[in-house]
Amino acid sequence: MECHIRPATSRDVAAISCVVLATLRQSNSHDYPPDVVAQVEKSFYPEAIITPLTSRRVYEALLGDNIISTAGLDRDVVRSVFVDPAHQKGGIGRHLMEVIHTTAASARVGAVHVPSSITAERFYTALGYQKIRDEFYWAERTIVMENRL
Template identity: 50%
Template structure:
């Protein structure tokens, strides 16, 4: 597998949107009702991704130059970590998280926080994050986790 982690560019917005929507529909839909998935999807259109790129450091993982995963860093908060379901379990999420941790350390950030989905909680636990609390946004449960780096 020829993978690479790099900063996202504007040309990646549509591909990032596709990765996120596919992940929501195939992975997160196992843990959340359809109305929650549909609401969350609305925040990840290509246009919304472009707007997020101006507010966060957005990274992508590519395989053979195709975007298959994404993650972003918003100061000390990890956001929008998604791996295309066909590429999950290959270490791309771990590579993205290692990149975010490195960027955070370089920025002298001591603690990273992540609002985790139910689906991703186990992933973050394996990376050393600990649960701080649950938050609810209607029917959507988010697990707030953190890790000292």
């Protein structure tokens, strides 16, 4: 079964939250200590996800009726790219990023930036992103990367 990508809606916040929290707990926990994961989780509970849905373009990938991935675009910044751990390394994240890049290019954005986790740095590098700098939010290391479209 092929995945389908569509814009996210407010009805999807609980499912999106589940995908993000599962990814943080299962994938990102290999690169970040529990206290950092717990801090980041606070930004991805359903009540925290609703605001970004109104201020940026948020997409989700579905397999059947199940949301398995999400990503957002806020002008020239890619935000909150998460793929359910059970579906990682299957091309879903790449497909979702193609939609993000097409959306950015249609808006005449020349380059997109992403605040990458340590966990996702290789994924973005494989998509053509280059590291610009490291940033630290509390104890969370984020790698700011850029991709010229």
